[in-house]
Amino acid sequence: MALHAVCNRLHRDASRTSRFCKSRHDAEIANLDMAKRTRVTRPKAARIADVAQLAGVSVATVSRTLARPEVVIEETRLRVLAAVRDTGYMPNISARNLRVRKTMVVLVAVPDIANPFFAEVLQGIDDTLSAADYGLIIANLAGSPGKEARYVDLVCAGQADGVLLLCGHVMRSPDRDLRDARVPLVAACEYIPGEKFPQITIDNVDTAREAVGHLIKLGHTNIAYLSGPKSNILEQQRLEGYRQALREAGIAADAGLILRGDFTFRAGVEAGRALLALEPVARPTALFAANDEMAIGLIKTVHTAGLQIPDDLSVVGFDGIAYADYCEPTLTTIVQPRRDLGATAAAELISLMTNGRAGPRKDIKLPATLMLRDSTRAPRRSPS
Amino acid sequence: MALHAVCNRLHRDASRTSRFCKSRHDAEIANLDMAKRTRVTRPKAARIADVAQLAGVSVATVSRTLARPEVVIEETRLRVLAAVRDTGYMPNISARNLRVRKTMVVLVAVPDIANPFFAEVLQGIDDTLSAADYGLIIANLAGSPGKEARYVDLVCAGQADGVLLLCGHVMRSPDRDLRDARVPLVAACEYIPGEKFPQITIDNVDTAREAVGHLIKLGHTNIAYLSGPKSNILEQQRLEGYRQALREAGIAADAGLILRGDFTFRAGVEAGRALLALEPVARPTALFAANDEMAIGLIKTVHTAGLQIPDDLSVVGFDGIAYADYCEPTLTTIVQPRRDLGATAAAELISLMTNGRAGPRKDIKLPATLMLRDSTRAPRRSPS
């Protein structure tokens, strides 16, 4: 008989005839033996069989006691629970997952984890998911592009029960598509056109329209727009909202008032310089930035050059990042319900993972609010 | 014979005698059957047996082809690879992990995921970990306190191969301690005194001393300190650095120059108000804040009240968050190598998980650099 078979036999016999401690000891010896040849493995940790043995019941009963205590008679239950305590037993989740074919893990794809906007959305996701005992794997798409493919493969390999997409697109690997992964998907924050899974967003068009409407109500008619990257859906929607607001107010669109940006602070600084390069009379009296970071960069730049905010220029941002309330002047902006966006998306995904497709597609729009602060005011001169 | 046994038999027979498709079909029927009674399970997904059957080899050979292709003869390898492709096979990681007793998952405990400081540390961790094919479970300690216990239990249950502690303490649950989890631990950012696992930090004492030394070199002698929460190790170390710098310069410590804060923007605002409440002549000419957020809150407050920064007050922060370069004036601060802190800690943990304890404890100090910007200058009047 081969050595390893002997070890196994020993172990089994020991389990049958000895106390918990002895059988564990044999197992450890076997483990040490393996560890030398292969990689590092962790020794012991009570298994369900150890608990069963100590309690004098079958493993089935231990399993039931833990999963549905009410079906087990009290006396048994007490014995099992005591044994669980004494052995320090915790179920091996890999084994359970293998058995029930679930992973209890959700993959969250985020464009850039270092972006505070997403960090707070993640909090909402994490709260909801962990309350339902789901783990969270964060697929941070910033950095090497090969990562995205690896995550897709991971999900296709059944390593997650669901996916939350904050990245504005359905992830792909060279030969696989997330849609083929047979797990529910939910998108949040960045709407992905043409998909049939639930999407949790704010109404960017409407909210942008409201932001620009605020400037119009203050009396501005010469309103610039500082854009995000053209291909981004949020940019497209916010630009559309800007246009709608102008149209509704009967203000002619002026392509010269659209400054190209890319959502970065630096883009805001450059847009600020572009503004300063204009003749004072040619300058807009107000500006709507597609996000807060650009708005803050722009304010800082024009302010340093001597322009008064909001007297010479009113500025509205978008997102409601913490810093919008720290900067000077504080920034009037659209506050997104970041935590709630995450929590709602997670709840939707949990429902999908638990009950399967629950009827028609569900696109949920969460309310975003215009937060009035110190960066907006009526224009100095009444509109010409 | 019981129904489920019949199903299993059918399935097994089919596997032996029919093509891939047929056997999968039977499996699906069995799955559907189960799905009705239990929770939602995902149907099919090729298993190793399907690949083996299609390639006409044993499952052992498929496994070997994937794990160590060089031990398999080329002809076989090609057949197996083709079958893998045709079936879209991806190994079930729960099953593999169960077998090899690893999880390929690392738990990272972070005090607050919405804090941009940690977000960037996380990036470094994520880059390193994912390159080594480790997954990342984020234990976000912000929020409900019960969470910490759940995560400890999870690790003790063998759900992670290692833990990265960014939270300044070894996590505990009511009845378990992370140190009993039999997995390697590594701490980063916040040093945990008295532990024997590796810790990756910067030298906070020394760096704080350098920051205050910079103010002293500029000619300041009346230097305030805006503290973090007393119990925090970073606060203690930075305060110690402040004291050392004063002592070395022969400047008497003045308890009245220590303002109590808690690392929040709001604390900075309040400290700013406290400063404004002083008689101008009694005010310090410089201030060292234990972190950037407080420094920025303070600057904003005193600046709004008419003080000139840096002319009336020089300010140095600590951390090097993005906003320190966005605010006005830009903030002189200590820039921590956040990404590198994360990457180094992750690399250390990987080495521990792969090779076991590798000799003596390894505390690694990474260099942090004083970044000179616009918030510091020589005092207006020479020191009295």
Place this chain on the structure above:
DNA sequence: CTGAAAGCGCTTACAG
């Protein structure tokens, strides 16, 4: 170089 078989640690229908 390859296959048969054991076993990782659970859960759950079935039978009693």
Place this chain on the structure above:
DNA sequence: CTGAAAGCGCTTACAG
């Protein structure tokens, strides 16, 4: 109410 047994999908020593 409880136990015996099958099986989730892999990996890996052993034998050939």
